[in-house]
Amino acid sequence: xxxxxxxxxxxxxxxxxxxxxxxxxxxxxxxxxxxxxxxxxxxxxxxxxxxxxxxxxxxxxxxxxxxxxxxxxxxxxxxxxxxxxxxxxxxxxxxxxxxxxxxxxxxxxxxxxxxxxxxxxxxxxxxxxxxxxxxxxxxxxxxxxxxxxxxxxxxxxxxxxxxxxxxxxxxxxxxxxxxxxxxxxxxxxxxxxxxxxxxxxxxxxxxxxxxxxxxxxxxxxxxxxxxxxxxxxxxxxxxxxxxxxxxxxxxxxxxxxxxxxxxxxxxxxxxxxxxxxxxxxxxxxxxxxxxxxxxxxxxxxxxxxxxxxxxxxxxxxxxxxxx
Numbered sequence: 001x002x003x004x005x006x007x008x009x010x011x012x013x014x015x016x017x018x019x020x021x022x023x024x025x026x027x028x029x030x031x032x033x034x035x036x037x038x039x040x041x042x043x044x045x046x047x048x049x050x051x052x053x054x055x056x057x058x059x060x061x062x063x064x065x066x067x068x069x070x071x072x073x074x075x076x077x078x079x080x081x082x083x084x085x086x087x088x089x090x091x092x093x094x095x096x097x098x099x100x101x102x103x104x105x106x107x108x109x110x111x112x113x114x115x116x117x118x119x120x121x122x123x124x125x126x127x128x129x130x131x132x133x134x135x136x137x138x139x140x141x142x143x144x145x146x147x148x149x150x151x152x153x154x155x156x157x158x159x160x161x162x163x164x165x166x167x168x169x170x171x172x173x174x175x176x177x178x179x180x181x182x183x184x185x186x187x188x189x190x191x192x193x194x195x196x197x198x199x200x201x202x203x204x205x206x207x208x209x210x211x212x213x214x215x216x217x218x219x220x221x222x223x224x225x226x227x228x229x230x231x232x233x234x235x236x237x238x239x240x241x242x243x244x245x246x247x248x249x250x251x252x253x254x255x256x257x258x259x260x261x262x263x264x265x266x267x268x269x270x271x272x273x274x275x276x277x278x279x280x281x282x283x284x285x286x287x288x289x290x291x292x293x294x295x296x297x298x299x300x301x302x303x304x305x306x307x308x309x310x311x312x313x314x315x316x317x318x319x320x321x322x323x
Contacts, residue, residue: 001029001059001102001226008033008057010042010091011064016106016164018171019218020061027222033057043086045093052094059225060095060103062088062144066137072178073134084140092147096157103159104225105148107141107236109210109277110134111163119280122163122236131274149235160233162221165240165279169214169298170305182211185251186303189260190311198263199255202270205248210240210278213298216291223289232287240279241291247272257299 001007007024011017012034024032033055041047042064066083073080088105095103112120113128125145130138148159172183179187185201192199220239245253251264293301 003028004031005029005058006031006033006056007059007061008055009061009063010087011062012036013171014063014065014067015167015169015171015173015214016217017061017063019169019214020063020221023215023218023222042090043083045086045090048090048094049097052098052100056098057095058101060091060100061221061225062091062103062105064091065106068173068178068180073137077136080134081136081140084137085143088140088144088147092144092151092159095159096151096155101158102225102229103148103157104221105144105159105161106221107145107161107163108137109163109165109238109240109279110138110274111142111145112277114274118276119242119278120238121280122234122238122283125236133271133273145236148230152230158230160224160228160230161236162224162239163236163279164217164220165210165212165238165277167212167214167217169302170309172214172302174306174310181209181247182250182254182299183302183306185254186258186299186306189255189258190303190306192262193258193260196262198265199260200265200267201247201251202267203247203272204268205246205251205266207247207272207274208244208276208278209247209250210242210244211250211295211298212240212291213293213295213301216241216293216298219292220284220289224284224287228287234283237284238279238281239284240281241295242279242281242285243295244276244278245295253296254299257296257303 009017009021012021112124114131116124145161148161151157168182173179174183174187188199
């Protein structure tokens with residue numbers, strides 16, 4: 001990519017897309033195209049093709065997706081598979097049709113089998129059954145990987161797929177009904193800090209999870225887009241830290257950073273999800289990339305953003321209503 005290349009970031013308002021946008025801007029890229037969902041519905045093929053025909057982006061970061069935690073994935077199964085299939089199909093096909101030079105498709109570590117060997121290597125894809133609680137989302141993400149692969153094989157495109165581990169950071173979703181585990185914990189501990197003696201969390205706390213600060217993911221995405229083609233990356237490439245932590249230890253870390261002094265109660269009647277999800281990142285390490293942000297540091301950055309943005313905004317809105 002050149003600094004004046006026309007770059008489209010799909011999903012620029014979300015956790016991942018906003019981090020990619022920050023990374024591109026800090027790197028001096030000046031010709032970045034964005035559209036919010038009210039301006040461009042990526043699930044509508046006609047709208048996507050009109051956009052690509054008009055804008056003709058040279059490079060595309062496909063970070064748009066319908067995402068959520070265990071509860072959201074279990075409740076809105078049809079929405080998750082439909083929306084993510086349509087977004088991927090429309091953007092990838094239009095990128096081929098209107099001659100995009102390179103596309104980076106972002107997936108998720110949930111594409112791997114529930115009981116995949118640990119750490120999970122790229123070649124473990126489709127070697128076993130998926131975790132039931134997020135199967136619709138995972139199936140859509142696997143389809144996107146295969147779309148990229150087969151367009152490359154049939155049409156000679158240069159579409160690559162990055163598979164990040166569990167992400168967190170600024171612009172995360174803190175809605176308790178739809179969020180992932182880390183931001184949900186952060187909000188629960190914050191809200192309980194003033195007047196609650198205990199916080200209840202789902203499951204047993206025993207599963208292991210790997211967490212990557214979203215700005216590190218953005219750095220990896222730009223690194224791959226700038227330096228490597230499909231032939232060098234392969235069908236997909238893992239992006240993570242190579243380290244995991246139990247959900248129980250994660251809760252203690254967040255509790256400490258937030259400053260909650262009460263008790264943690266575990267509701268073992270709720271699902272734990274996959275027992276362990278750790279990515280093997282030897283392939284991307286071999287290309288020369290390493291994550292930079294420690295888990296404690298990243299959680300602290302995220303909590304500072306949460307206090308500054310989410311809480312301050314909420315207090316401001318409350319004050320406006322009472323005036």
